[in-house]
Amino acid sequence: MIEDDFYATIKLKSGEEIFAKVAASEEEDRTLLIVTNPINLIEVKSRSGEISGYKIEPWLKTTTEDMIILNMDDVLTLIESSDIEMISMYQNYVRQSDTNPKSNNCKIDRKMGYLSSVSDAKEILEKIYKKG
Numbered sequence: 001m002i003e004d005d006f007y008a009t010i011k012l013k014s015g016e017e018i019f020a021k022v023a024a025s026e027e028e029d030r031t032l033l034i035v036t037n038p039i040n041l042i043e044v045k046s047r048s049g050e051i052s053g054y055k056i057e058p059w060l061k062t063t064t065e066d067m068i069i070l071n072m073d074d075v076l077t078l079i080e081s082s083d084i085e086m087i088s089m090y091q092n093y094v095r096q097s098d099t100n101p102k103s104n105n106c107k108i109d110r111k112m113g114y115l116s117s118v119s120d121a122k123e124i125l126e127k128i129y130k131k132g
Contacts, residue, residue, distance in 0.1 A: 007081045007090065010035070013074055017041075018059045019081070019090055024072075031072035037094045038068060056093045 008022045010033070020038035024031060038059035046052040060068070081087065116124070 005036075007087050009079045009081055010070070011076045011078075013076050016059070019086065021090075022078070033070040033072060033075065033078070035068050035070060037066050037090075037097070039090060039093060054089065056089060058097070
């Protein structure tokens with residue numbers, strides 16, 4: 001029997017910490033966790049050492065499967081999350097990976113800034129430097 005889904009932080013006995021949408025399932029004499037799109041969060045620090053944000057990465061980088069089954073015996077602790085900011089970051093990541101699976105590449109366009117060759121950029125920068 002599968003329980004309702006919920007968001008949770010899972011600390012594994014291996015030391016890894018993941019965040020995912022989770023459903024618990026009782027199978028014979030053991031409990032299994034069905035985790036959907038598990039992610040790792042990496043703190044991004046500013047030069048001053050303060051946390052300025054988070055980088056989200058898939059927990060397993062070599063698979064395209066979005067559902068993974070974990071044995072509860074491998075889990076050190078599981079904490080249900082009601083943190084709206086964390087859930088929102090997770091949902092945005094899942095939405096982006098659904099529309100563009102396994103691709104972090106973006107297409108360059110004029111909205112991102114000026115496009116030029118190295119020699120053209122060098123020439124422009126030298127002119128600016130000589131004027132100042």
